[in-house]
Amino acid sequence: MSLPRLAYLTGEYPRASDTFIQREVAALREIGHEVLTCSIRTTGAEHLVGPEQREEHARTFKILRAARNPLRLIGANLRFALNPVRYLRALRLAWGTAPKGVRGRAYNLAYFLEAAVLADRMKREKIDHLHNHIAKASCTVAMLASELSGIPYSFTIHGPDIFFEPKHWRIDEKTARARFVACISEYCRAQLMCFADAQHWDKLHIIHCGIDPERYQTAPHKGQVLLFTGRLAGVKGVPILLDAVAELAPRHPDLRLALIGDGPERAALQERAKPLGDTVVFLGYQSQETVAEALSQTDVFVLPSFAEGVPVVLMEAMAAGVPVVATQIAGIPELVSHWESGILVPPGDVAALVEAIEQLLSSADQRRVMGAVGQATVEAEFNIHIEAQRLSTLFTAYASGETPPKRELLE
Known part of the structure; x- marks a missing residue:
């Protein structure tokens, strides 16, 4: 047929x-x-x-x-x-x-x-x-x-x-x-x-x-770079991430957060991020190639959403060998294994988010191990x-x- x-x-x-x-x-x-x-x-x-x-x-x-x-x-x-x-x-x-x-x-x-x-x-x-x-x-x-x-x-x-x-x-x-x-x-x-x-x-x-795993190069795990990719809307929980970065920045002077995406909350989020200066940069919508390039330079991917399906952006990060910090909601646990390919935290919990990011920023070896598990997961199931x-x-x-x-x- x-x-x-x-x-x-x-x-x-x-x-x-x-x-x-x-x-x-x-x-x-x-x-x-x-x-x-x-x-x-x-x-x-x-x-x-x-x-x-x-x-x-x-x-x-x-x-x-x-x-x-x-x-x-x-x-x-x-x-x-x-x-x-x-x-x-x-x-x-x-x-x-x-x-x-x-x-x-x-x-x-x-x-x-x-x-x-x-x-x-x-x-x-x-x-x-x-x-x-x-x-x-x-x-x-x-x-x-x-x-x-x-x-x-x-x-x-x-x-x-x-x-x-x-x-x-x-x-x-x-x-x-x-x-x-x-x-x-x-x-x-x-x-x-x-x-x-x-x-x-x-x-x-x-x-x-x-996703196509072949599009992504494995991240180096040598820096203090955080990445968020998604729509800049209330459901994504970006204010929680900005609060977490504000708490982490004094302890990690080289910390940087890039946000790829756009949406109705962008102006308000940029205003909220002003006290963080150059620590936070908003990049708007980017091509698939640019996203893949950004992931190749990322140490931890963070998605603090309040509601999700199974986020493709998490799959992309995992394909690049980047450990992820995400919320323990909906279908995310079917993609991210807690303490294996990333860390799952309760939604809206700034303290838990800070602790999870801190845990990964402090150990390049742990980032590498979790990243490898994530790559294998995406290759097999996504x-x-x-x-x-x-x-x-x-x-x-x-x-x-x-x-x-x-x-x-x-x-």
Whole structure:
């Protein structure tokens, strides 16, 4: 059986903060899948920080941009309206899964119109299967496009925020209608099982986000350099990190903290970091190559988040042999083994964070040992080439009507 032709849909693609999706798409193409990338919105220039993002941006189908053409929008809907039973069924689905209130109904009707544009393009491209990442609004579009076109869909669910409002996003209905769901961790799968009907649990599969370990050079473990990579938003706990650095700096005059990323809290965080002077530097969004280069000069990677899925930035640090300090939440313990590849601390605990960073800064040998364990972990369980092959096996098995094998056999 030939490999299914895929469409990949997200709300905004490509983004500097979602490089894991770009890697997954690239790995699926290497396997032999044809992949049409689709984005609801057009990505802002601030995310096009490297050649990978610019190339993917150029080849991605932008749905809202296409829908602004009245002839294209009306034409797509008219073509599907020729099958009134299917068209009205999809419209009823949009209405029935909308959040309560006029605003929620209006949004879902807009998603319905977008879905027609996407479904029309997929029909023209002879797509066999539609896959969505994130499971929020763009997954609503995917579900409706599937209903309109008859093209089956699946989605990858990440968390944590999707589980804050599961009824709003109707992850129960999306799971019921999906051919399968890829869960990024055992924790994520368990959370989805709280809301999905038990009859659908068998189609919830663990597919890790992954990285290419070959991209990363092993860090030297000879300095006092800390690195944070992530969105500068409240959920990431950066103020806790800045407080920890303020406490550590007097004891470690060579200490430096670099923050890669951007977000709504950047200005406030920069203001908060002013008393630390040159100890802290904000670098904004950077290309994948620049992130890899920064990791090669990093001694300890710190991620003090309050909520996470399984952070890809931790995988990147571990691939570079950098020990990590992270919070003991959600799926992180499935990636980071406490006192083996890093140190896990309670979220929001400045004293615990200071102690963990101090422990690693004081011993280059310990950093080396933990870094080696982290490299082995990522190579075995979070390698994008292995995970993409597992995902490809799911696409192919479900397309042929076969029962997919368990995770350890998904290769």
